[in-house]
Amino acid sequence: MNEQIQSMLAGINRRRALGTITGGLGAMAFGSMLSADGPDGQGEPVTHHPAKAKRVIYLFQSGGPSQVDLMDYKPALNKLHGQDMFANVEQSSRLTGFTSEHKIHPIIDTQYKFKKRGECGSWVSDLLPHMSGIVDDVCTIRGVSTKLVNHDPAMTFMQTGHNLAGRPSIGSWLSYGLGSMNRDLPDFVVLVSSGDLPTMQPLNSRLWGNGFLPGRHQGVRFRSGAEPVLYLNDPSGKSLTEKRRMLDTINRLNAEELQRTGNPEIExxxxxxxxxxxxxxxxxxxxxxxxxxxxxxxxxxxxxxQSGSYAFNCLMARRLAERDVRFIQLYHSGWDHHFDLPSHLPKRCRETDRATAALITDLKQRGLLDDTIVIWGGEFGRTAFSQSGDVAKSYGRDHHANCFTKIVAGGGFRAGLNYGETDELSYRVVRDEVTVHDLHATILNQLGIDHERLTYLSQGRRYRLTDVEGHVVHGILA
Known part of the structure; x- marks a missing residue:
């Protein structure tokens, strides 16, 4: 290390010192050393107990899959088909503006057949033939609940633990708390399915943002096509040695600016x-x-x-997991079925069912599922009553926050478990409720983190992913 850099390091802390190492091999080592730092700045990931898992793959189904048509079998829908929902259950949650003014909310039976699948006897509809085949490898949580009933705040809440923008996403929290396992790829990678998806919900990049955490913890979106990361390729035609020399010069200038200003964004x-x-x-x-x-x-x-398809992204998720990327986030839109659900829901299932089951099977075959948590689900569920207020064959379903279904596999979650129960119309949880904060706390627990102790000081307050709530759901753990 030359004298110039040594002088820069005098009087500054370890994290900032690492941020100023920029010459030659030192520069190459810098990234991995900095990434290994935990939030205490001591160079070690902050684990509070032995971890069962090392990484997470989150298959987020944006829009809200209908649990009563997929995984939460309710025979009472057939018996009460056409009757007013709130003549059969007491209303206990806010309705959206789509249905709040309806005089009646007619119950609509599902058009799809359910069967008990696997040795665990999990009820799954015939829309998911491939996922039906892996029910003994996953934990089916039917009593998930959330606080929000509209898409943007509900997605923000599911990803960040808070309904307002500005908080770090769960992937950013894990990057901050656990650091990197691969010095050649980001800690947190995002993949978004492409294609013509009707009723697609917009995806805002703040869903994978770093919030008030340092910028290097934000998710990096890999796009479809020949250039997965924009502006990564250097069009200058320079040799690797020349690029390295140019980068060392830029980093040396940045190090001088960092020493002068102490601005963490320069790090x-x-x-x-x-x-x-x-x-x-x-x-x-x-x-x-x-x-x-x-x-x-x-x-x-x-x-x-096909680059950018959901199946392609699932395969990429497995390849990223093999390369020890910490958090891999997939988004697939088009699950917002207010109208003509029988036309749109089967399409979404055909796009995702096989690849989802394949990813879990593939990870298991390669010995990666044991230390990888795979999550499938959306921001909320759908109502058992008709969106339009009419009884029609081409029915739709409104947003429903009281109860919905999530699938979790690997990472020490109990395989073949059906956890939680909703009432006969899938209106509310009647046994073993799992809130969003509970789910986050449990995921962190499996990664060796006490959710109450992973915090970050911002504007005078220590924040955490689970805010001031959440508990570990030991009943879903092996």
């Missing part, structure tokens, strides 16, 4: 330059599927060859 900028340099090699290798055998595409389906 982020240095780390991003270093990560981008390494990703110029790692990302093309990640996206090159030529090393995948034909059996992979037999498992995931032919859509896995």
């Amino acid at each position: 982020t900028r240095i780390a991003q330059y270093e990560m981008a340099f390494r990703m110029q090699t790692s990302v093309p290798d990640l996206a090159d599927l030529s090393d995948e055998p034909e059996s992979t595409f037999d498992l995931y389906g032919s859509q896995a060859r």
Whole structure:
């Protein structure tokens, strides 16, 4: 290390010192050393007890899948078809503006057949033939509840633990608390399915934002097509040695500015330059599927060859997990079925069912499921009553926050468990409720984190992912 950099390091703390190491091999080592720092700045991930899992894959189904048509079988819907919902249950939650003025809210039976699947006897509809085949490998949580009944605040709440923008996403919290396991890829990667999806809900990048955490903890979106990360490729045609020399010069200037101002965003900028340099090699290798055998595409389906499809993103999630990316977030929109659910819901299931089951099966076959948590579900569920206020064959269902279903697999969650119960019309939880804060607390627990102790000081207050609520749901853990 030269004298100039040594002088910069004098009198500053360890984290800032690491942020100023910019020369040659020191620069290459800088990113991984900084990423290994936990929030206490002592260079170790902050785990409070032995971890069962190392990474998370979150398959987020944006819009709110209808639990009563997929995984929460309710024979009473047939018996009470056409009757007013609130003549049969006491209203206990706010309705959306779509249905709050209706005189009656007629119950609508599902058009899909349910069967008990697997040794665990989990009820699943015929819309999900592939997921039906893995029920003994997953934990089905039917008593999930949330506080929000509209999409944007509910998605924000599910991803950040708070309904207002500005808080860090769960992936950012894990990047901050546990650091990186792979120096050549980001801690937190986001994949969004492409395609023409009717009733698509908009996805705001703040859903994978770092909030008040340092900028290097934000999610990095990998896009479909030949350039997964924008502006990563250098069009100058310079050699790797020349690029390295140029980057060292830029980092040296940034280090001088950091020493002068102490601005933490400069640390982020240095780390991003270093990560981008390494990703110029790692990302093309990640996206090159030529090393995948034909059996992979037999498992995931032919859509896995199409960049940007849900199946492709599930396969990429497995490849990212193999490379030890900490948090992998998939978003698939189009589940917001206010009208003509029988037309749209089967399409969403065909797009996602096979690939979801394939990903869990693939991870299990490769020995990765034991230390990987896979989550499937949306921001809320759907009502058992008709959206339009009429009894019609082409029914729709409104948003429902009281109860819905999540699937969790791997990472020490109990396989083959059906947890929680809703009433006969799937209106409220009657046994073993799991709130969003409870789910977050339990995920953190499996990663070795006490959710009450992973905090960040911002504007005079210590914040955490679970705010001031949440408890670990030991009943869903092995």
